[in-house]
Amino acid sequence: MTEPETRPAAPSVLRSALLGALCFTAASVPVYATVAFGEKWMYRNLGIPGAYAVWTVLFLALGGVALIPVLPRPRRIARWFLIFGGSFFLYAAAWVAAYFSLRGSLGEWVGAGSGCVLLGFALAFGFGALRRIPAIVLVLFAANTLGYFAGSKLFYTVRGAEGMLLWGVAHGMGLGAGLGAAIALASGVRPSEEPDA
Numbered sequence: 344m345t346e347p348e349t350r351p352a353a354p355s356v357l358r359s360a361l362l363g364a365l366c367f368t369a370a371s372v373p374v375y376a377t378v379a380f381g382e383k384w385m386y387r388n389l390g391i392p393g394a395y396a397v398w399t400v401l402f403l404a405l406g407g408v409a410l411i412p413v414l415p416r417p418r419r420i421a422r423w424f425l426i427f428g429g430s431f432f433l434y435a436a437a438w439v440a441a442y443f444s445l446r447g448s449l450g451e452w453v454g455a456g457s458g459c460v461l462l463g464f465a466l467a468f469g470f471g472a473l474r475r476i477p478a479i480v481l482v483l484f485a486a487n488t489l490g491y492f493a494g495s496k497l498f499y500t501v502r503g504a505e506g507m508l509l510w511g512v513a514h515g516m517g518l519g520a521g522l523g524a525a526i527a528l529a530s531g532v533r534p535s536e537e538p539d540a
Contacts, residue, residue: 356527360486363413363523368515370405374398375511379504399435403428406522413523415530426469433461455491459484463525470529479528483521490517 377385377398385394407427414423441454463480467473494513498506 356524359413359527360482360520360524363410363526364516364520366409366412367406367519367522368512370402370409371515371519372508372511373405374401375507375514377401379507379511395435395439399432399439402435403431406431410519410522410526413526415526422469426466430462430465430469433465434458437461451491451495452488455488456484459487459521466525466529470526472529472531475528479525482524482528483518486521486524487514487518490514490520493517 382394385397389397407424410427411418411420411423435458437460438454438458441457442450444450445453460480463483464476467476467479472479491514494510494517497509497513500506501509
């Protein structure tokens with residue numbers, strides 16, 4: 344007699360958020376390092392649109408790879424890159440459009456809000472979890488804004504390259520936690536489920 348086939352348990356939302364924070368920070372810090380050490384060169388040689396395009400591509404590539412451990416099994420890597428690529432591109436486009444049209448903290452807040460709404464919708468659509476859009480958008484917005492604005496505070500306190508790297512750590516942890524939780528929610532995990540043993 345053979346044992347029935349069982350699906351591996353999906354990680355809890357909390358565990359996915361913690362893993363997402365750790366993994367995405369590993370992607371965020373190198374991107375922020377290019378700002379810390381190469382921003383002036385990039386603006387001079389690529390222009391502002393070119394620099395932001397490079398940073399978006401870096402986040403797409405590094406973030407997509409970094410978040411693979413957060414994906415539920417079986418992991419469909421090619422599908423994940425399509426989902427994450429489209430989702431993060433929408434997030435980045437909304438953020439940049441709001442930031443450069445409204446400027447200052449208003450632009451940052453509107454960019455964070457509109458970016459997280461588009462990111463959440465696209466992730467939910469990609470995972471077939473449209474009913475969970477409100478929860479996904481809420482967790483993305485809360486975690487992303489906490490990380491981004493905590494990082495901003497660190498940057499303006501410490502200043503210089505060190506401050507920019509600290510911003511990368513804080514933003515990576517916040518957005519990564521939000522992405523990890525969003526992936527778990529979009530994959531069908533309920534927030535109250537216990538972590539797998």
